Amino acid sequence: MRRYGSAVLLLLVGGAVLRISLFSELYLRYVQPALRPYLVVSGGLLALLGVVAAVRAMSHGEHDHEEEVEGDHGHEDEADEDHHGHSHARGPRIAWLLTLPALALLLFPPPALGSYSASREEAQRAAQGVGTFAALPAGNPLDISVAQYSSRAIYDTGHSLKGRTLRMTGFVTHGSNGTWYLTRLLVTCCAADATISKVEIRGDEADGAPQTDSWVTVTGTWVPKGKLGTDGAWPPVLKATVVKQVKEPADPYDKR
Template sequence: MNKQAQAVVMLLFGGAIVRASLTDMYLRYVKESLRPFLIAAGLVLIAAAVMTLVHEVLRPKERAEEHDHGHDHGDGKPHREPWVAWLLILPVLGLLLVAPPALGSYAAGQSGTALSSQQISDYPPLPPGDPAKISVLDYASRAVFDKGVSLGDRTVRLTGFIASGPNGEPILARIILSCCAADGRPIKLGMSGNAPAGLANDSWVEVIGRYTDRTITDPVNEETIPYIEVETWTQIDPPKQQYE
């Protein structure tokens, strides 16, 4: 692969990053706050690719002959770059042509719940309104580490996707990110009461319910999975931001 081909690959890669960053596609890979950095990185790649192409086009013809006849390594024989280098274009094409879904029920089933028994229990009052709209992580943390004290008898509204629980029953889950999808970890909630039924894994639902002290152990990492007593639920479209 000569320098011109390398520049084209870099141009495509930079363009793919900018394209993903200007749409909601980037939210499947990284946190929303990283968008400006993705755009900047894509623009830098595009600028570097354009500068390389301009340099290659303008340089003297005799220096460009090595791209047509191969490189001489001192043995009098021309040598070309290995064809395997062209495999570098595959991830670029994947990013341009394929849009893999955000992490979902499969990832949740392969990883233990992200709640750790070492966290500190110190929670502010729930937001005003009834039901109070909070995250799955917030509810799970309050249920496990605060024993539901800060939840009291309030009703809460949670949004997540359906996954298979330890006993095969449906659970409510949400993936949390520290940086990007590579470090995604699931938060899992069991559901009792009027729990959703008949939905496929990765179906998104909004549930309204109350705290219950029921728990179960996650067989993946033996951490605690709390429950929520579901009063009502509604199937919804996947949200724009699928990670917490």
């Protein structure tokens, strides 16, 4: 069975990558959509290498069996056969532990980053600095990302959010004294570089904060806070008129 170790590992890893990228959208928990083709190709190549390794191991096994049948002619031949039979690199048994993370990814894909990651991530400020932003498109309410709202609330000297009814979706995180936030993580490439955007939710509809990590869509209006471009303006505030629990989206990460 040991001779099939590398084949099993390659097939498990390849199958896991294909499962999350080709047969589902679970890959969006870890990387940007643009990386899907690379994952599919990588998973396919790993699975193919696993099949090739399994076929080679099988052919070696048949070859060894033929030598055992032909080699039963005396002590010297038996010694040579025994030496040849044990010459295959078997590796330590502990190497089989490498199959565990691959098997876990195949059967139990880890969830997207959530409140724990958000609590460990330092507040990230939008890079554009204080200035006038482009006018928002029409719509009432207007769907906007948490990152876009945060940037405009903190840096827009034109106050483009003023007087607009806005709608955002994110997961719930909690602060002190009953404060809760609509939170979203933004990834540039993959989950490893995730940064946080969050909006403090106030108003009568914000009473009775939803459970941590639950997903909600919040509709409301901008509440000015602090001086633009300073730490006092972060996190921005939204006065909620509607708070509705929703399912986690297929792509849990935010867009600028």
